[in-house]
Amino acid sequence: MNSQEENILKSLPHKTIERLSQYRRALLFCFDEGKTHIFSHEIARILHITPVQVRRDLMLIGYSGTLRKGYNIQELIDLISTIIDSHEVMNVAIVGMGDLGRALVNYVKGKRHKLAIVAGFDNNPDKIGTVVADIPCYSIERLSKMIREKNIQIGIISVPRSYTTDIAAKLVEAGIKGILNFTPKPVNVPDHIYLEEYDMLTSLEKVAFYVKVSQEKEKSE
Amino acid sequence: MNSQEENILKSLPHKTIERLSQYRRALLFCFDEGKTHIFSHEIARILHITPVQVRRDLMLIGYSGTLRKGYNIQELIDLISTIIDSHEVMNVAIVGMGDLGRALVNYVKGKRHKLAIVAGFDNNPDKIGTVVADIPCYSIERLSKMIREKNIQIGIISVPRSYTTDIAAKLVEAGIKGILNFTPKPVNVPDHIYLEEYDMLTSLEKVAFYVKVSQEKEKSE
DNA sequence: TATTCATTGTTAATTAAATAACAATACAAA
DNA sequence: TTTGTATTGTTATTTAATTAACAATGAATA
Ligand SMILES: NC(=O)c1ccc[n+]([C@@H]2O[C@H](COP(=O)([O-])OP(=O)(O)OC[C@H]3O[C@@H](n4cnc5c(N)ncnc54)[C@H](O)[C@@H]3O)[C@@H](O)[C@H]2O)c1
Ligand SMILES: NC(=O)c1ccc[n+]([C@@H]2O[C@H](COP(=O)([O-])OP(=O)(O)OC[C@H]3O[C@@H](n4cnc5c(N)ncnc54)[C@H](O)[C@@H]3O)[C@@H](O)[C@H]2O)c1
Secondary structure, eight states: OOHHHHHHHHHSOHHHHHHHHHHHHHHHHHHHTTOOEEOHHHHHHHHTSOHHHHHHHHHHTTOOOBTTTBEEHHHHHHHHHHHHSOSSOEEEEEEOOSHHHHHHHHHHTTTOTTEEEEEEEESOTTTTTOEETTEEEEEGGGHHHHHHHTTEEEEEEOSOGGGHHHHHHHHHHTTOSEEEEOSSSOOOOOTTSEEEEOOHHHHHHHHHHHHHHHHHHHHHO | OOHHHHHHHHHSOHHHHHHHHHHHHHHHHHHHTTOOEEOHHHHHHHHTSOHHHHHHHHHHTTOOOBTTTBEEHHHHHHHHHHHHSOSSOEEEEEEOOSHHHHHHHHHHTTTOTTEEEEEEEESOTTTTTOEETTEEEEEGGGHHHHHHHTTEEEEEEOSOGGGHHHHHHHHHHTTOSEEEEOSSSOOOOOTTSEEEEOOHHHHHHHHHHHHHHHHHHHHHO
8 A cells, every 4th residue: 555545645634534335334235135336315314414425425535436326335445444444454352251252253253254253251250261153262361472462453341341441451551553443431641552432321311312302302292 | 401401402512412321320330339429530430531521521511610529420421311311211122032132131231220121123033021120021922011011211122133124113112212223124104203323333433443544554654 | 128216425605713903991100 | 537539420621523505616407
C-alpha cells in the first residue's frame, strides 16, 4: 500500500468506517440472496440512513456505480474489504468465556476471512480446556505467552467488572494493539492502543429515555 | 412534569443522553467506593472525554457544582436519574434466551430501579419454563398476551438472524414502544417506535481497522 | 432522433458536536 | 488583607457529520 492510499484511509471519518462495516454486512446478505446490483436508496433503507449519505461514503472510498444499475454488490464488497480489512488475518483473543464470551465467539466464527478469534482465556478450571466454536479456552496464566506465540493483536474483555483493570493491564503488557471492552468498567490504556468500549445498558437506557419522552409528549397533547 | 422541563429533555443532544447514562454508571461506582464529591476532570478521565464536555453536559441539565469540592455525587446521580429514568418502572422483555440473552439478563438484573427485564421468550421447549436471574422464560406464543398484561414497553431482540424480522413484527403488533436489536439483521419499524441497533462485529472491525492503519503508519516510518 | 426519467457524483450549505476561551468564584497561602 | 490558584459555568469558535442542491449521465420511450 502506497502512502497516498494510506492517506485516504486515515482521512476517512470515523462514522464512515462504522458504516462501511455495516454496508458490507448488508451487502453480503444481499449477495447471498442472489442480488447482483443495488441502489443507494436500497442500502439506505436497510440501514436507516439517507441515500446521500451512502453515496457520499462511497465517493470517499472512490467507488463508482452505474447510472441505471446502481452498485455492483460483489465489487463493492471487495473494495470495502480492501479498505477495512487488514492484509494478513488479524488474530483476536477473548478473555472471559462466560455467557457473553460464548455469544461473541459463536457470532464471529467464520464470518470474516481477515478476522479470527483464535483463543479464549478464563480462570475457571471448568472452562479451561473446553472448546467453543472450535476456539480453545486456555488458562489466563498463559495469556501473555499465547498472545505472543499466536500473534494476537486484538483483545476482547468479557470478564466480571472487578477484573477488568487487571485484564486490560495484562493485555497491554503482552503487547496487544487494540482492545474491545464489554465490561461496565472503563479502562485506561496507553495512547498507541486503540480502545473501543460498549455497554448495552447505555443503549437500553437511551431507548427507555426516548420512549419516556415520546410518552410524555402524547400525554401533554 | 411541566412543558418547560419537557422541552429541556427534548433539546438534549443524543450524545449527551448517552453520556448521562455513562456518567451515572461511573458515579454509582464512585459512590460505592465512598467518594462524596468529584471534579469534572475526574469524570472526564474515567470516560476518556474532556472536562469541558462534562461541564457542558451538566450545564445543559442545569446542575451546578461547588468551586472547590466539585460535584456532589449523590445529588448528581439523583438529578441524572430524574432526567433519563421514567417515572414509573419501565418493563422490558427479551426475545431469545440463548447465550446473549442470558448475558444481558444477568447483567441488567437489579442494576436500575426504573428498568426491569420482566420476561424472556423463546421457542425452544428446553428454554421455556426455565428461570434466568429470576426472569421466567415463556413460550414465544405468549409474547403478545404477556406484553399487554405486564405492560412491557421495550423489547430486546436476541434470536438467530433469520427470525429477526418476524420477532420485530410481533413486538410491534403487540404495541411495544421501543426496540433494542442485537441481531445482525436491521429491522424496519414504524416511526413512533424508537429503535436502537448494535452489532459487535462493527465495533470489532473498527478496532481492526485502526490497528491496521496504525501498523501501516509504523511500517512506513 | 429527441425527450423523459431515475440515478449517480460532487460541491455547497446546514446542523450537530466538541473544543477553546475566559470571566467568576472561593478558598488557601503569603 | 492580598495574591495566587484551581475550578466552575458559559459563550464563542472550530471541527465533524449530515443533508441539500444540482449538474451529468445514459438507458428507456415516445
Ligand atoms: N457490554 C455489554 O453489553 C454487556 C452485556 C452483558 C454483560 N456484560 C459484562 O460482560 C462481562 C461478562 O458477562 P457474562 O454474562 O459473560 O459473565 P459470566 O460470569 O457468564 O462470564 C465471566 C467469565 O469470566 C471468567 N473470569 C472471571 N475472572 C476471570 C479472570 N480474572 N481471568 C479470566 N477469566 C475470568 C469467569 O470464569 C467467567 O467464565 C461482565 O463484566 C458483564 O457485566 C456486558
Ligand atoms: N450484537 C451483538 O453484539 C451480538 C453478539 C453476539 C450475537 N449476536 C446475535 O444475537 C443473536 C443471538 O445470539 P446467541 O449467541 O444468543 O444465539 P443462541 O443460539 O445462543 O440463542 C438464540 C436463542 O433464540 C431462540 N430462538 C430461536 N428462534 C426463536 C424464535 N422464533 N422465537 C423465540 N426464540 C427463538 C433459540 O431457542 C435460542 O435460545 C444472534 O442473532 C446473533 O447473531 C449479536
